[in-house]
Amino acid sequence: MHEGSLAYSTATALIEYAKEHNIKRATKVEIGIGELTMIDEEIYKNWLIEMLKGSPYDSAEIRLVKEPVRFKCNICNYSWSLDEVKEKVIENICKEIVDCDTPIHYLPEIAQAYVTCPKCNSRDFEIISGEGIIIRSINYVE
Numbered sequence: 001m002h003e004g005s006l007a008y009s010t011a012t013a014l015i016e017y018a019k020e021h022n023i024k025r026a027t028k029v030e031i032g033i034g035e036l037t038m039i040d041e042e043i044y045k046n047w048l049i050e051m052l053k054g055s056p057y058d059s060a061e062i063r064l065v066k067e068p069v070r071f072k073c074n075i076c077n078y079s080w081s082l083d084e085v086k087e088k089v090i091e092n093i094c095k096e097i098v099d100c101d102t103p104i105h106y107l108p109e110i111a112q113a114y115v116t117c118p119k120c121n122s123r124d125f126e127i128i129s130g131e132g133i134i135i136r137s138i139n140y141v142e
């Protein structure tokens with residue numbers, strides 16, 4: 001899938017950051033993987049390690065952490081997680097889709113279409129986190 005290109009943009013951002021901050025050797029990097037980012041983490045990590053060879057991150061520990069998705073209502077400003085609306089989303093999907101055995105985390109895009117604000121029922125909301133990949137922290141020695 002797109003693990004290679006995601007790893008490439010992460011590696012580019014990391015190396016860029018190291019240059020800007022004059023980092024000679026990073027010891028640990030924590031990367032947040034959004035809940036809605038459908039990637040094979042193992043493949044992504046292997047690509048990333050490969051691309052960081054010979055860089056200041058060569059021997060750094062690469063940690064991937066799940067970044068939970070959060071929605072925010074544009075009408076009432078309430079914000080919520082996917083867990084909070086999971087049951088309702090599954091219920092809504094099951095009304096329209098016959099095969100309801102597929103776990104919801106395999107269906108992030110479909111699930112999104114069935115999300116409504118738990119407070120005011122609006123479909124006018126934004127995703128404020130849990131999409132894409134973010135570099136959460138970099139530990140390094142001077």
Ligand SMILES: [Zn+2]
Pocket residue numbers: 073074075076077078117118119120121122
């Ligand atoms: Zn609302």
